[in-house]
Amino acid sequence: MHLSNATWPELRDAETNLAVVPVGSTEQHGPHAPLGTDAVNAEAVAEAGVERADRDVVVAPTVSVGVSEEHRHFAGTLWVSPDTFRAYVRELVESLATHGFDRIVLVNGHGGNVDALREVSAAVSRSGEAFVVPFTWFDAVGDHRTDMGHAGPLETALLRAERPELVREGKIDEARDGASDRWGDWVGRVNLAYDSAEFTENGVVGDPDEGDAELGEELLDGAAESLSALLAAVADRERTERR
Numbered sequence: 001m002h003l004s005n006a007t008w009p010e011l012r013d014a015e016t017n018l019a020v021v022p023v024g025s026t027e028q029h030g031p032h033a034p035l036g037t038d039a040v041n042a043e044a045v046a047e048a049g050v051e052r053a054d055r056d057v058v059v060a061p062t063v064s065v066g067v068s069e070e071h072r073h074f075a076g077t078l079w080v081s082p083d084t085f086r087a088y089v090r091e092l093v094e095s096l097a098t099h100g101f102d103r104i105v106l107v108n109g110h111g112g113n114v115d116a117l118r119e120v121s122a123a124v125s126r127s128g129e130a131f132v133v134p135f136t137w138f139d140a141v142g143d144h145r146t147d148m149g150h151a152g153p154l155e156t157a158l159l160r161a162e163r164p165e166l167v168r169e170g171k172i173d174e175a176r177d178g179a180s181d182r183w184g185d186w187v188g189r190v191n192l193a194y195d196s197a198e199f200t201e202n203g204v205v206g207d208p209d210e211g212d213a214e215l216g217e218e219l220l221d222g223a224a225e226s227l228s229a230l231l232a233a234v235a236d237r238e239r240t241e242r243r
């Protein structure tokens with residue numbers, strides 16, 4: 001059930017306490033993929049995971065601007081500070097919990113959101129208001145994880161599978177030519193770069209052409225399977241915060 005498409009009596013009568021919140025970003029994804037890529041992909045994974053779940057799950061509206069200041073040099077990138085983001089997500093999940101949806105998975109599509117989502121999930125869960133767990137789809141794709149990059153093979157593959165009309169296929173060569181082969185500027189295990197413009201000319205890391213729709217289906221399948229298992233575990237877990 002999509003919260004935005006439901007009426008309030010339908011929500012009141014919903015017989016579940018389980019919800020997902022897709023969380024994306026609005027940030028450059030190279031010359032070939034849209035600024036909304038992370039939100040689009042998070043929604044696709046949330047949708048596919050919820051479809052496989054063995055119980056009803058409410059799909060909350062997407063959080064579509066996140067912690068993306070690292071892409072600020074590229075036009076159209078929007079961001080909020082981690083403090084604002086954590087506060088916003090916290091109040092959003094607390095409002096869901098007010099209506100009885102107090103077991104929540106945040107389905108994330110952006111690496112820059114990961115730390116803040118883990119922190120806010122822990123804080124809310126410890127408070128006892130809700131049990132919240134973050135899930136980042138590209139951490140659930142097995143060995144493919146190492147090819148993540150940025151607007152690279154994995155994200156482009158998922159778009160090609162789910163929303164092919166959003167990929168500028170005529171810009172793929174340009175995307176590859178201006179791409180970096182690594183995220184960051186490393187000395188040993190220390191990354192000297194804070195912003196993507198320091199190591200990628202056009203915003204891309206990795207080769208987007210290596211991610212076709214078939215790979216996208218495979219990624220979606222793997223991520224959806226992991227998410228549905230996580231949803232069952234979150235629904236059944238005994239809450240411990242009051243001990």
Ligand SMILES: [Zn+2]
Nearest residue numbers: 037038151155
């Ligand atoms: Zn992305």
